[in-house]
Amino acid sequence: MLNRQEILHALRKYAPxxxxxxxxxxxxxxxxxxxxxxxxxxxxxxxxxxxxxxxVGRKPILLEYNATAYLVMGALFDGNVLHMALADLKGxxxxxxxxxxxxxxxGETLIQxxxxxxxxxxxxxxxxxxxxxxxGIGLPGITRKRDGTISYSPSTGWMDLPVQTDFEARLGxxxxxxxxxxMMTLGEYYKGIGIGVANQIYMYVGTGIxxxxxxxxxxxxxxxxxxxxxxxxIVGAIQPISKGEYGIFERNYSTPAIYAKARKxxxxxxxxxxVIRQLVHHAEQGNVQARHLLDEVYQHWAxxxxxxxxLLDPDLLILSGEMVNIGEKGVQRIQHFLAEWVPMVPDxxxxxxxxxxxxxxxVFSVLETFPMLTGQK
Amino acid sequence: MLNRQEILHALRKYAPxxxxxxxxxxxxxxxxxxxxxxxxxxxxxxxxxxxxxxxVGRKPILLEYNATAYLVMGALFDGNVLHMALADLKGxxxxxxxxxxxxxxxGETLIQxxxxxxxxxxxxxxxxxxxxxxxGIGLPGITRKRDGTISYSPSTGWMDLPVQTDFEARLGxxxxxxxxxxMMTLGEYYKGIGIGVANQIYMYVGTGIxxxxxxxxxxxxxxxxxxxxxxxxIVGAIQPISKGEYGIFERNYSTPAIYAKARKxxxxxxxxxxVIRQLVHHAEQGNVQARHLLDEVYQHWAxxxxxxxxLLDPDLLILSGEMVNIGEKGVQRIQHFLAEWVPMVPDxxxxxxxxxxxxxxxVFSVLETFPMLTGQK
DNA sequence: CCATTTGTTAGTTATATTAACTAACTGAAG
DNA sequence: CTTCAGTTAGTTAATATAACTAACAAATGG
Numbered sequence: 001m002l003n004r005q006e007i008l009h010a011l012r013k014y015a016p017x018x019x020x021x022x023x024x025x026x027x028x029x030x031x032x033x034x035x036x037x038x039x040x041x042x043x044x045x046x047x048x049x050x051x052x053x054x055x056v057g058r059k060p061i062l063l064e065y066n067a068t069a070y071l072v073m074g075a076l077f078d079g080n081v082l083h084m085a086l087a088d089l090k091g092x093x094x095x096x097x098x099x100x101x102x103x104x105x106x107g108e109t110l111i112q113x114x115x116x117x118x119x120x121x122x123x124x125x126x127x128x129x130x131x132x133x134x135x136g137i138g139l140p141g142i143t144r145k146r147d148g149t150i151s152y153s154p155s156t157g158w159m160d161l162p163v164q165t166d167f168e169a170r171l172g173x174x175x176x177x178x179x180x181x182x183m184m185t186l187g188e189y190y191k192g193i194g195i196g197v198a199n200q201i202y203m204y205v206g207t208g209i210x211x212x213x214x215x216x217x218x219x220x221x222x223x224x225x226x227x228x229x230x231x232x233x234i235v236g237a238i239q240p241i242s243k244g245e246y247g248i249f250e251r252n253y254s255t256p257a258i259y260a261k262a263r264k265x266x267x268x269x270x271x272x273x274x275v276i277r278q279l280v281h282h283a284e285q286g287n288v289q290a291r292h293l294l295d296e297v298y299q300h301w302a303x304x305x306x307x308x309x310x311l312l313d314p315d316l317l318i319l320s321g322e323m324v325n326i327g328e329k330g331v332q333r334i335q336h337f338l339a340e341w342v343p344m345v346p347d348x349x350x351x352x353x354x355x356x357x358x359x360x361x362x363v364f365s366v367l368e369t370f371p372m373l374t375g376q377k
Numbered sequence: 378m379l380n381r382q383e384i385l386h387a388l389r390k391y392a393p394x395x396x397x398x399x400x401x402x403x404x405x406x407x408x409x410x411x412x413x414x415x416x417x418x419x420x421x422x423x424x425x426x427x428x429x430x431x432x433v434g435r436k437p438i439l440l441e442y443n444a445t446a447y448l449v450m451g452a453l454f455d456g457n458v459l460h461m462a463l464a465d466l467k468g469x470x471x472x473x474x475x476x477x478x479x480x481x482x483x484g485e486t487l488i489q490x491x492x493x494x495x496x497x498x499x500x501x502x503x504x505x506x507x508x509x510x511x512x513g514i515g516l517p518g519i520t521r522k523r524d525g526t527i528s529y530s531p532s533t534g535w536m537d538l539p540v541q542t543d544f545e546a547r548l549g550x551x552x553x554x555x556x557x558x559x560m561m562t563l564g565e566y567y568k569g570i571g572i573g574v575a576n577q578i579y580m581y582v583g584t585g586i587x588x589x590x591x592x593x594x595x596x597x598x599x600x601x602x603x604x605x606x607x608x609x610x611i612v613g614a615i616q617p618i619s620k621g622e623y624g625i626f627e628r629n630y631s632t633p634a635i636y637a638k639a640r641k642x643x644x645x646x647x648x649x650x651x652v653i654r655q656l657v658h659h660a661e662q663g664n665v666q667a668r669h670l671l672d673e674v675y676q677h678w679a680x681x682x683x684x685x686x687x688l689l690d691p692d693l694l695i696l697s698g699e700m701v702n703i704g705e706k707g708v709q710r711i712q713h714f715l716a717e718w719v720p721m722v723p724d725x726x727x728x729x730x731x732x733x734x735x736x737x738x739x740v741f742s743v744l745e746t747f748p749m750l751t752g753q754k
Numbered sequence: 755c756c757a758t759t760t761g762t763t764a765g766t767t768a769t770a771t772t773a774a775c776t777a778a779c780t781g782a783a784g
Numbered sequence: 785c786t787t788c789a790g791t792t793a794g795t796t797a798a799t800a801t802a803a804c805t806a807a808c809a810a811a812t813g814g
Contacts, residue, residue, distance in 0.1 A: 003802085003803085018760070018761090019760075019761065020759075020760055020761070028803080028804095029803075029804055029805075030760080030761070030762085031761090031762075031763080031803090031804080031805090032802080032803060032804075033761095034761065034762065035802090035803095054758095054759070054760090054812085054813095055758095055759095055813075056757075056758050056759065056812070056813055056814085057757085057758040057759025057760065057811075057812065057813085058758080058759050058760040058761075058810060058811040058812060059759085059760075059811070059812070060759085060760060060761090061760080061761080198600065199599065199600045211688065213688070213689075215592065215597060216595075216597075218593075220592060220593075220689075221690075222576065222689055222690025222691070223575065223576045223690050223691060223692040223723070224690055224721050225690070226690040226721050227688065227689050227690040228688065228690075229687050229688075229690070229719075229721075230687050230688055231687070232683065232686075232687035232718060232719045232720075233683065233684050233687050233688070234612070234680045234683050234684060234718060235611070237614075238680075241717060241718070246718065246719060246720055248718070303611045303615075306609065306610065306611050307610045307611060307684040307688070308688055309609075310606050310607050310608070310609035310610050311588065311590070311604065311605065311606075311607055311610070311684070311685055311688060311689070312590075312597075312599055312604050312688070313598075313599025313600055313601055313602070313603040313604040313605075313606070314599070314600060315600040340618060341609060341611060341618070341623065341625070342606075342609045342623060343609075343623055344601050344603050344606075346600070380769090380770085395793070395794090396793075396794065397792075397793050397794070398793095405770085405771095406770075406771055406772075407793080407794070407795085408770090408771080408772090408794085408795070408796080408797095409769080409770060409771075410794095411794065411795065412769090412770095431779080431780095431791090431792070431793090432779095432780075432791095432792095433779070433780050433781080433790075433791045433792065434778075434779060434780075434790085434791040434792025434793065435777060435778035435779055435791080435792050435793040435794075436778070436779065436792085436793075437792080437793060437794090438793080438794080
């Protein structure tokens, strides 16, 4: 069963490719490849695409991966908008939509929206539910993927819900749930700026500050699934804290915190557009206070990064959420700060997938559970 | 070949155990277990130990792992003293010795000492070199295990040496090299306070500050083998830094830094005994300045831990080096600080193996490369 | 028609399985 | 005390699986 995966992996990597070449790439014998390929052709996972070219000898029969043999759905709910997509086995989106839901949103509402969304997407792409493998759903708040529950979600008020089993029962399909930032991390790893990078950290700044961690090509979640809660890091000056309150980094350098700081120095701060963008604009216009605040923010974000880099020595750090608005100039500024503090500065890149990241990650959260169909290792 | 490992693993875990029970534990069939066990008995890896007891039915033939079928050597050189040990396949030390080397110490000197040490240990334990699998060597400074080289070692002045191949050529045995703190981490994981814990961080404070990281039961080294270089973390007040100089945490809260701080407030600081021990002593005697300095140190160590915990959410944090001198009271004080900043405080324990940790870790660095003999997964 | 490459067929090997057996032992009925 | 049913341990034999090698047929260019 493992060699099937191996063959699929090579097939996807080098497609279109012949059986003989597959044998060379996988180190398996030609008969073995032939047999397994035939099996998978029967199952519809592989197609013969035509005859290839060669200078001498019999011409090869080229094979191709049939990514639409099965489908998955990926969804991301950010507490407000529900993104949904249908994707093939390569994680390529066939079609997608987004829908703003009106509060208050119960679990029941969400399930219904997912159900209806799935129907619409299937119809749109002219596919049937029989081909569906499962649905991945990214949710805001604290989730526990292992037991499929949501511990707490501030935006919806949900607490301790067995979301996965509830959804599976209603949707009639395997469901994978995870935290929204984790899904986005996965998205960038498989389809975005982090493709193929073994050790990477996805840093997200929004209402909160969090990180998704991929080590040795695997998502790292920690012992209590609390890894990446870098909002708790001690960055900048120590401040008095009241009992049970946490998150000094988050409290000072998340989006709301920066808004508060900006309001003190700028006359008109618009709540609708990115603070960082506004600060960058004013700084470029010559506003010294804005430039200073921006530098303070960059610097403290960099401090957080220094802590992560020195501990984990990753290849890549992906900046997302509010951070995507700093532009290439901002990236260079931060890179400059990093070089002051650590000798090994990793690649620093802006997230590439925008609002689709989480939805795409959700697609892959399902595909990851079917390596024998996708050829993922 | 993988089932052999599985059987050995179960055998070591449940020994003494019969073939029938092994089949149950490993989910393999009884004939398969019988065949593989017979093989391994032929090779001397397993022994029949005698007849077991049972209420009904035929009595089982109990099997035991023969840990002395092969041997490994573990060594740790801390820049000053060379610790050497001979160990069996369980990592149990058969005999060990330590020897102070006199500076300057060349690679040649070290090889010679290792060679002579090995001879002495073999003689002492009445074993032969034929049973040796390899030698693990922990070295101070920056090592690259992957290519077996040492990049820089301040205490000996070595730079860019292909230590592994040099040693292998001379000693005639496979050699595994690694950084001293990494070896200690491994030691505590396999034989010390961290046995069986999936996610743990070994924090070492000495001349420098460093950490060994074990995630999912595997050592994590980072992309450039620089993971755990937490001396670079930004802990406490930001300080001006000159170009190419790194390590704010290390500069302020490593052993030498604490000595410097202590000298300012205490009349007689002894360079020979632990600063922390001296500070604890004076604090207990009622010296307020000492108590304050101690608290400052504990607090800043805790800040560093907060950063690691929030990022990695480990089960366990092991305190070693200078930190072992804080005692249970110190541990509680730090735990108190941690609880102020993060909701998920992991176990916090003092390292258990003392100066033997590195040597034992070195033993396991070799054993890890022979899972088919040790049953390690 | 020969050299060369692709793909298949046939037979082999390695490693597991299941089913059925022998071995060894307990305990209770006769 | 003997005997035999019931139980557990370990082995043997036949079978299944999944790979391999060797040999060959198909296809093609020179």
